[in-house]
Amino acid sequence: MNARRRHAPLLGVLAALLAGPAPSVAQRSAADLKPVTTVEGITEYRLDNGLEVLLFPDPSKPQVTVNITYFVGSRMEGYGETGMAHLLEHMLFKGTPDHPNIPKSLNDRGAQFNGSTWYDRTNYFEVLPATGDNLAWALGLEADRMVDSRVAKKDLESEMTVVRNEMESGENDPGNVLQERVMSTAYLWHNYGNSTIGARSDVEDVPIERLQAFYHKYYQPDNAMLVLAGNFDPAKALDLVVKDFASIPRPDRSGAERIWPTYTREPTQDGERMVTLRRTGDVQMVVTLYHVPSGADPSFAALDVLAFALGDSPSGRLYKALVEPKLATNVSAYTYQLKQPGPFFAQATVRKDGDLARVRQVLDSTVTGVLQDPVTDQEVARAKAAILKSIQLSFNNSTQIAIQLSEWAAMGDWRLLFLYRDDVAKVTAADVNRVARNYLKRSNRTVGLFYPTAHPDRAQIPPAPNVDSLVKGYEGREVVAQGEAFDPSPENIDARTITFTLDNGMQVALLPKQTRGHSTVVRMRLAFGDSASLQGRVTAGEEAGSMLMRGTEAHTRQQIQDLLDSLKAQGGVGGSSNIGTGQFQTVRASLPGVIRLMGELVREPSFPDSEFATLKQQQLASIEQSRSEPMARAQTVLARHMEPWSAGTPDYAPTPTESIADINGVTLDQVRAFYHDFYGPQDGNIVVVGDFDPDSIRAVIEATFGDWKSPHPYQRIAQPFYAPPAVDTAIETPDKANAVFLAQQNLKLRDTDPDYPAMALAGYMIGGGELSSRLADRIRQKDGLSYAVGAAITGHPIDPSGRFYALAICAPQNAEKVEADFKDEMGKVLAQGFTDAEVAAAKKAYLQARKLQRAQDPSLAGALSSNLYFDRTFAYDAAFEEKIQALTTDQINQAVRRWLDLSKVTIVKAGDFASVGGGGGRP
DSSP: OOSOOOOOOHHHHHHHHHHOSOOOOOOOOGGGOOOSEEETTEEEEEOTTOOEEEEEEOTTSSEEEEEEEESOSGGGOOTTOTTHHHHHHHHTTSOOSSOSOHHHHHHHTTOEEEEEEOSSOEEEEEEEEOOHHHHHHHHHHHHHHHHHOOOOHHHHHHHHHHHHHHHHHHHTOHHHHHHHHHHHHHOSSSGGGSOTTOOHHHHHHOOHHHHHHHHHHHSSGGGEEEEEEESOOHHHHHHHHHHHHTTSOOOOOSGGGOOOOOOOOOOOOOSOEEOOOOOSOSEEEEEEEEEEOOTTSTTHHHHHHHHHHHHOTTTSHHIIIIITTTSOSEEEEEEOOOSSOEEEEEEEEEETTSOHHHHHHHHHHHHHGGGTSOOOHHHHHHHHHHHHHHHHHHTTOHHHHHHHHHHHHHTTOTTHHHHHHHHHHHOOHHHHHHHHHHHOOGGGEEEBOOOOOSSOOOOOOOOOOOHHHHHTTOOOSOOOOOOOOOOOOHHHHHHHOEEEEOTTSOEEEEEEOOOGGGEEEEEEEEEOOOHHHHTTOHHHHHHHHHHGGGBBSSOBHHHHHHHHHHTTOEEEEEEOSSEEEEEEEEEGGGHHHHHHHHHHHHHOBOOOHHHHHHHHHHHHHHHHHHTTOHHHHHHHHHHHHHOOOOTTSTTOOOOHHHHHHHHHHOOHHHHHHHHHHHOSOTTOEEEEEESOOHHHHHHHHHHHHTTOOOSSOOOOOOOOOOOOOOOEEEEEOTTOSOEEEEEEEEEOOBTTSTTHHHHHHHHHHHHTSSSOSHHIIIIIIITOOEEEEEEEEEOBSSSSOEEEEEEEEEOGGGHHHHHHHHHHHHHHHHHHOOOHHHHHHHHHHHHHHHHHHHTSHHHHHHHHHHHHHTTOOTHHHHHHHHHHHHOOHHHHHHHHHHHOOGGGOEEEEEEOOGGGTOSOOBO
16 A cells, blocks of 8 residues: 555545645655664664654564554543443454455464453554565554554444453453452542443444544554564664555644543542442452552552562462461452552452351451561562563563563553563562552452541552653663574474483483573473273372472472572473473573472472362362353363263363362372372473573483383373264353353364375364454354354374364354354355365465464474374474475365264353243253
């Protein structure tokens, strides 16, 4: 597209002519652009039309991220406009004249993409393989969406059901609804009291003209920030930015187009407030909220440290006061960091038969108890280590930072990220206790009752500070270390991977490479027992795996977490009845310590009595909560019908009632016995990917795991093919606003079978794209019946136990329409087949997506571990992708007709069908 334009109504054109010439845009080249500021590798530029541009080069991965943020969220919505920012986010995927099918175009390029809306901003991002063509295309797309998006009435009508479906998904979660109610009670006047999803009536009844006006007002270059991160040439990228965006004129901000600052301030709260929610659910919850300053306030870092000291598990005060004595199953404390003064939350989950009144009293007294029992230096140090570790590790992922910058820029300036990090480093116990005294007051709390008070003690919330003065002259710290431009091709991965086997049979794969921030991933896989020895010991095995992170012979659970923080590592170990897994992400200097800790966790667990009791309470609460959830109910019914496993075997799918009985019945002695009988290196492997010295790490692995012996031989449990009779079942889940649709056909298919490449690509075309596939185009894009639609076809590496699987969520009244669409669209696939153009686009997108997956170190570590287990190399991937590339449309269509049969597909639906007068079902 050449000169960018707005499609204005006739009256708008006449008004512009009467007002005089439109604002001009000074056309200039990228060479004329001078950096506004540079902080730690991120450089800011400004176009003449006001567009803010950030460049963040990172050659360590073959990908590029384009993230555009518009400074409009639910805070800017007027009366009758709630949910409009989020609704518009959906509409911008509906297309433009030059990009008529945006989801398909993104999928065709193998992109990972999404959009999101929050209180202060809306953003759109895409992560693509790093090619000049992809970057140019993505920038052209975002420039096109900024000015020429098709915000049309017909698209609004089809998307309305999708947005309503998303709204109903949130309504299914009592915790989500309770928090919305608390927010709306705490904020009497400020828009932070309105949920971003909006009022149902506003979303359903908004006139298309009002939505279009909202779009034209806020989607402008002077109200936007563009971030490019990843593997690109900065000079060429700036040329592309100028080419696509500089011709978009700066808007005339006079009259109705003026964007006013938010001048509404929430008045000082003058008494405790209460809200009560009553609806179907399986656990009880209590949430408290305190008003606190804006996210840019220098004291906000101390508030986050305070939240950690209260809400962390297991070191937090709420955990010790509520979870350890078994009053509650889960607790948390956290803040929303926003442009205007925001909320500080503390909450707890309680089992159905628990004493909620008692929990509320203990939660309140624990939170306000810091006023009498101040936060200690040790608590502050622990919190700072965890927060700073998280920030440091995030800088090893340029994509993550590119998207995070949306939040900081929405608070006033992207450099607030660095100021916040610096503020955290400077926080003292005195700072934390000061903010606790200022804001943790009963009169500033929303839980809900009003108590007349002769002398109210009110919290004065300061206004948002002047961000310009905070960031003026800020230069930041040193730039994070750059990584190499790693080629994620199967041939290069195999060529650079070092493999060997320990004396005890444990396999090792090492893939050293230079990474951003010296990041490294270490992964472990263990395999246990055989069919006979595991019979009846499934629950004991699952509990043994769940206990591994809760204490060793040398460290308590808290000490393990503190050690991980000091090592700048995140991750964990766990296990089921027949497999143990572990994965940690860390940095080069900490890798030896992390490997030693991983060895300690799996070789020296202590299985503390108190932690076992706590674990069981948390698991029981989680299971009880799932009893009424449509997805959990449907998945259990489908699994029990499709697989012939008997009770007591590892792959058996228990009902919630059976799971509760199993957990109540298992003893700690049985758990310890399972560990001693089975845990060892048999058929296990260790994989390391990232920045490390292979010789020294090999020595660490051999010293940590080399003398470990297996107490019991391992024999893989085969996955036989089973052809159950097809059924169509509906399950009633009363008072749930959302329903789920599942479909499955078992296939006697291995991933080495001649037809597998064709079937895998067919599954991708049927339902594998993010928003563009046969099922997504029909059920979501065309008919607007579902927020999430997907499908896939899989094959097993060894056993003939593949499957075709499809899923959709929808409103209960639309479940039958979703099923009809599914059957009709699958009928067209079988009768008419795919087209040449469809197959060509799918090949490109599918292969690019696989390449992008191999560029992610955690995923690459998982693939290497799986290859070791199945005795494969990435030569399989190379051969598989060659077969995909060589497929003809006729080969795919013939394979689909050989394997898929709608008469053999089982369908399970779950939802509140009785209340909408349809769907049938059983209790």
